[in-house]
Amino acid sequence: MKQNKVPKATLQRYPIYLKALRKLHHMGVERIMSRELGNFVDIESTTIRRDFSFIGSLGKQGYGYDVASLIEVFNGQLGVNFDEKLILVGAGNLGRALMNYNRWNHVVGEIVCAFDTDNDKIGSLSEVPVYHLRDLKQYLPEGCRIAILTVSGNAQETVDLLIESGIVGIVNFTHEHIQAPKGVIIRTVDVVSTIQELIFQVNNF
Amino acid sequence: MKQNKVPKATLQRYPIYLKALRKLHHMGVERIMSRELGNFVDIESTTIRRDFSFIGSLGKQGYGYDVASLIEVFNGQLGVNFDEKLILVGAGNLGRALMNYNRWNHVVGEIVCAFDTDNDKIGSLSEVPVYHLRDLKQYLPEGCRIAILTVSGNAQETVDLLIESGIVGIVNFTHEHIQAPKGVIIRTVDVVSTIQELIFQVNNF
DNA sequence: AAACATTTGTGATATGATGTACAAGGGTGA
C-alpha cells in the first residue's frame, strides 16, 4: 500500500471495483479505461483513478488498465486470500440460508463452522458443522478473524465473547445496535433499517 | 419537512434513531437528551441535534426530547406507515429465510407476496403466496413501492420489469451490479462485498 | 521517427459532513 491513509469512502468502493473487474475478466475484456469502468459501475472516472492511486500507479497513460493484473493487485495488496475462514454465529433461518448460499466460495472464503446456543441446532446442517457457542474457543478455526452474526437475541453478549476470542470483524445481521472497542469493525446489515431508509427516500421526493 | 434538502448521511441515520427510540420507549424511557441518545447509538450529540433539526424543532431547551412524540414525528413526517406493502422477488434459500424472518411486521410492513420463475417454487411457502414472475402485474399489491430482490440470475432484467411495474425502491441482495433510472433507488446489500470490505479494513491496520 | 490522440495521476478547488462554541429559551427549585 503506497500510503496507509486510504479514505473510508474509497475502501467501500474497492469491493465494487473488484466485482466489476472479475465480471469484465470473465467476459473476456483484457483492458479497460477509467471512463468505461465508470459507466459500468456508476462512479465518476476521476474518482476511480484517485481510488486506484492509493494503491499505486496501476495504469498506463493513453492506454488504461490491464484487467487481469488489476485484479491481481487488488487481491494481493488488499489481502484477499480466497480461503478466508469465516464463522457463522446463529443457525436460525437466516443463518442457514447464508450457509447454503455458498456464493462466496473462491471469492472470499468459506464458512468453516457455525455456532448456536439451541441444542436442537447443534450437529451438521448442510455440510457445515454447528457447535454449541460455549465451545467457541475449542472449535474456532485457526486464523479466523471474521464472524457473521445472525443470532436472534443476546447480540451484544455474543459479540463480546467473539471479540474476546480474537474476532476483529463482524457482519451484523441483527436488528440490535452493538458496540465494540476500537480496532474491531462492525458492519451492520439490517434489512428493516434498509427498507425504512428506502421509504424515507422515496417519500422525500 | 422543514427543508427538502436532507443530507444523504442524515437520511441514513434516521433508521438508527428510530430503532433506538423504539427500544427506549419499550424500556419505559419517556424523555431523552441528545447526549444520552448519542451514547446509546454512538453518534455525537451535536450530529443528532442537527439531524433532528432538518425535520423541525422537536426538542425543548433545558429539557430534551419527548420519546413518544419523537417517534410519532419520525413515523408521520418521514412516511413510515406500518403497513408498507413489500414484495419479494426470488424465492430461493435467502428469499425464504427473509419470508420467515418476519421481524418487520409492525415495524415497516409485511411481505404480501413473492414471485419466482421456477415452477417448483410457485405456491404457498410459509403463509406468503408465491406467484410466477410473469404474473407480476396481476398480483402486484395496490400501492406497493418496494421490492426485495433475491433472485439468483437475470437480476437486471428482473429489475427492469419491476421498475416498469411501478416499483421505486429495491433492496438488492444479489451480487450483481444493477442500474436504474433516476428516481428509482437501489440499495445493494451484498454479503460478499461486505466481507471483502471487512478484510480490506482489518488488513489495513 | 515525429506528430498526434488518448488517458492516467494529481495538484487545486468545490462540495459535503462533522465538530466547536455559544446565544436563546424552557424547566426547576427556592
Add this chain to the structure above:
DNA sequence: TCACCCTTGTACATCATATCACAAATGTTT
C-alpha cells in the same frame, strides 16, 4: 415570581470527499 441551570438549535470552523483541470507519459498513425 425570580434566578439559575440545563439543553437545544445553529453560526462558524474544521475535516473529509468528490470534482475539475491539466501536465506527463504512453500507444498509435503517418
